[in-house]
Amino acid sequence: MAVGIEGPISELDRALAAVGELINNIRPEQWSASTPCADWTVRQIVNHLIGMNRVFAAILADEPPPSRVDDISDDELGRAYGESAAALVAAFEQPGVLDRSFDGPLGAASGMDRLQIRLYDLLAHGWDLAHATAQPVRLPEDLAEQSLSFARGQVSDQARHGRFGPAQIVADDASAIDQLAAFLGRPIDAPR
Secondary structure, eight states: OOTTOOHHHHHHHHHHHHHHHHHHTOOGGGTTOBOSSTTOBHHHHHHHHHHHHHHHHHHHTTOOOOOOOOOOOGGGHHHHHHHHHHHHHHHHTSTTTTTSEEEETTEEEEHHHHHHHHHHHHHHHHHHHHHHTTOOOOOOHHHHHHHHHHHHHHOOHHHHTTTOOOOOOOOTTSOHHHHHHHHTTOOTTOOO
8 A cells, every 4th residue: 555645545545455466366377267347358357457547547647548558468467557556546646636627538527536437447347356266355345335336326328338238136235346346237146
């Protein structure tokens, strides 16, 4: 966890660290495994997480998005994720970032909204990775609950097209992370 950060940025840092732990525990033979995120392998999800961390950091710095990089070797993916996570936290730590509005591929949003968007994407894909690699789902429940509330207000049926599957049925007493994954289209009975 980064030293000296508070509030929403420390929440993002906690989620990044939890997902980083999952990534660091992926065994070499698991990189090509399928995941509950339709059509994506473990490797593709980790590449997506690295790429989105870099894209969000660029947006917050008013820079053009970086070019897509998919040629990171398997043994370097953990390091690349850690570097992208640190860059993202540093971008959010800049004064006034949470209050400013930023344009991005899906329109304008405040820094705080961008943080929340990054958080729900990160947690959902962390859930994907845990299930695909048979790891315990040790993602912050408080952040999953917060992300679920935010996502419910942001992800309409129209916004799902091309980004999320239809919301799945889940038990009322399911964990917040399972509820978030189900809301974002993951079947909760996905094989582990």
